């Protein structure tokens with residue numbers, strides 16, 4: 001039987017009169033990479049903001065590890081949604097240090113995680129002078145500092161060069177080999193095709209597809225079929 005780390009039940013979100021998520025039933029299996037696909041404006045970020053407690057007014061429910069969602073579960077979730085919340089005037093290390101001190105985490109972990117994300121060579125450089133790809137790497141390092149069970153990444157390949165994309169994919173696969181779960185969004189199918197073990201497609205606020213990836217299906221064709229119009 002599949003164990004789900006997170007399920008949503010008829011999750012619905014309106015901004016004023018406009019329905020932007022329409023009765024979504026996500027099922028995210030534990031220990032897997034789940035790719036959430038959709039064209040611009042499909043509702044990917046809104047879904048992630050609800051799961052991570054950034055958006056609190058919505059209809060429907062969520063369960064995390066088979067228990068009703070509660071703010072306390074956010075200790076087990078690391079996330080990077082839209083832009084990394086880093087201080088521009090500080091270095092990568094000092095941004096990490098702030099989180100470590102806030103969450104009572106050992107400072108020794110910082111250089112290890114920065115090295116794993118290949119961002120340990122930035123020295124005294126301030127974050128405001130980082131490239132987009134460097135900021136993305138730092139954002140993921142910040143999300144991983146508390147060693148979360150569930151990592152949620154909104155368009156994490158933005159700004160990464162092909163080497164960065166390859167490294168990040170390897171890193172995410174390694175995480176699932178240690179039992180962690182990754183929810184990752186993209187509007188570009190090839191970014192997810194070779195790493196996602198499950199794919200969900202959002203179209204205009206509806207979850208129009210949700211399946212395990214077998215490798216036999218033509219995801220490109222499915223994506224265009226499910227999102228046309």
Ligand SMILES: Nc1ncnc2c1ncn2[C@@H]1O[C@H](COP(=O)(O)OP(=O)(O)OP(=O)(O)O)[C@@H](O)[C@H]1O
Pocket residue numbers: 015020038039040041042043044045046047187
């Ligand atoms: N704060 C807000 N107020 C009003 N409408 C919003 C707000 N945030 C998002 N929306 C709308 O909700 C819809 C879904 O947006 P969302 O950002 O979740 O899409 P997305 O799939 O993440 O898109 P993208 O790939 O462009 O990031 C869009 O129509 C967007 O304009």
